[in-house]
Amino acid sequence: MKKKNLFKRAAALAMAGVMSLSLAACGSDGGSTSSDTTNTGDTGNAGNTSDAGVTDADTGSAQAVTEMEDTTINIRVMNEFKNLDKVIAKYTEMTKDDPIMSKIHLNFQWVAGGDYKDKLTMSLAAQEDFDLMFCGGWHGLNTFTQQGNFADLSAYFNNDNFPGLKAAFSENFVDAMTSYVRQEDGSYKKGVYGINLASFYEDSRGFMYREDLRQKYNCDPITDRDSLFAFMKTVTENEPDMIGASVWDLFYMDTPAYSGKHDNVYSQDRTNIFGGQTAIYIGLSDDGKTVLNAVVAGDPQEEWDKMPEGYQYDFITEYAVKRTDWNPYLNPNRGGTDTVEKEAAIGYCPLSEYESKVKEAQEKIPGSEYGYYVYEDAQRNKEKGAVICDMVMNNWLVVPEWSEKVDAVMYFLDWMFGTQEAHDLFQYGIEGEDWEAVGENGYKQLDISEDQKYTMPNYSFTLNPTYIRYSEFVLNNPEIKADFEYMYDESTYQLNPIAGFSFDPTNVETEVANISALSNELQLGISLYDADEAVEKLKTWHEDAENVGLETVRQELITQLQAFLDVKNAQ
Secondary structure, three states: OOOOOOOOHHHHHHHHHHHHOOOOOOOOOOOEEEEOOOOOOOOOOOOOEEOOOOEOOOOOOEOOOOEEOOEEEEEEEEOOOEOHHHHHHHHHHHHOOOOOHHHEEEEEEEEOHHHHHHHHHHHHHHOOOOOEEEEEHHHOHHHHHHOOOEOOOHHHOOOOOOHHHHHHOOHHHHHHHEEEEEOOOOOEEEEEOOEEOOOOOOOOOEEEEEHHHHHHOOOOOOOOHHHHHHHHHHHHHHOOOEEEEEOOOHHHOOOOOOOOOOOOEEOOHHHOOOOHHHOOEEEEOOOOOOEEEEEOOOOOHHHHOOOOOOOOOOHHHHHHHHHHHHHHHOOOOOOOOOOOOOEEEEEEOOHHHHHHHHHHHHHHOOOOOEEEEEOOHHHHOOOOOOEEEOOOOOEEEEOEOOOOOHHHHHHHHHHHOOOHHHHHHHHHOOEOOOEEEEOOOEEEEOOOOOOOOOEOOHHHOOOOOOOOOEEHHHHOOHHHHHHHHHHHOHHHEEEOOOOOOOOOOHHHHHHHHHHHHHHHOOOHHHOOOOHHHHHHHHHHHHHHHHHOOHHHHHHHHHHHHHHHHHHHHHO
16 A cells, blocks of 8 residues: 655655665764665654645645755665765765755665666565665666656756756756656556666767777778778688677667667667567658558568658668678677687777776787777767667666655755766765866876775766766777767757657557567577578568567557657647
């Protein structure tokens, strides 16, 4: 049974936002953290705001509070903070004279990543006493949202009573965080059911490559797909102990699923209901308001004829065939029991991981030098509006719908996102002890013993596009810095018109399960087949999928998408 709310319902829903900043506040006896299942803080009902800070049920606006009683917010994060106490102490010092913030304390529990999904699921089922929780897309975020587990935080954004949140989350960001929860009657309820933790909206996808080997063999600069493949070929011919490429998933290559103007054709994670092996592409009308069709590899021509101009053929199978060009350069035992790879001329590497991967590689191969190549043309040329996406990452902070401490949570988040100083405290630790600023937007880690160093899982707590600092490594590499600046620039992105949609499989659960099982057998993502084999595998998959309900699922998806677009475009 749902706990009694001490605030009006809309206010209680607003708490999900806190999770994004999850600041380490402390009680009068100092804040506390606990590992795994031990929760040491005060979890009682000390935590009621007085004089309202309540969301007005009629207006839907979060009102300012004038006073607050001591409130302890119970927070669950994934993976461990280290030396959080000193950051909590600094937070206490910075807020001691604030009549609201000085009353807000945080009690942390952390859970190891391998156990997190199970414990999150159990906590939600039992309606445990947490007020702020991390939830990743791989934890079942969409499903939990559709089930009504999370509070609606809409009233706290674009709200002058919460200037920190208003400054940190642009209208576009808030639009991207907006979800539509499908109701039993097929209608949709619009809301912001969590806070997305992101410094960028899509990671630039590319390769780190052995620049020292490129120079050794006098290969052309890597500027396009042809020069990339020529470099791989040269290395494999001259370095018998090396392979051309280390690529964990080829679905990011040679497909327009993530970037480029799609000409009214879209495929995002929210519609990949059979798994990544068999993405479903959605065709929309020019105005983006009408679903023309949903297609998969192997569909008959009459299905492609319904798609927008330029996509009236089986382009999905064509992408799968193009990916087989990589086969001569990949680990020859890919898909087998031996997962050990030789050193590679190039390695798949999202831009956000380039620094860490270079440092790791140079420790392994002293003297090696590396360059970075952005694979997709539009991103490499730094075109504005080139990336069409949901404008969200997979890391979210959510507030359980039954939490009674929404305002306290949101005021805490408002404080942390209110200034660069407040955000930096929880992102990097104590300035002058853990880190120091470099210029206006850079930083470097200071040499401090491991037992004193502050660390935290920022992907589950603090990431935000308004408060970005560049590492020394990036600052010292102008070309890489330019790539990061492009990735961080909001004008790089366009919001996918189907962003916010989540497919409800209730009416077709059996069909989806059966088709997904067929999809899981394909293994196209690591390109185990040659071109002819890939075509035959997709043909067989389609025939089998038809026999277990593909058309039924297609029509259900189209019906739901159209209802979603009707609601979204009527707003």
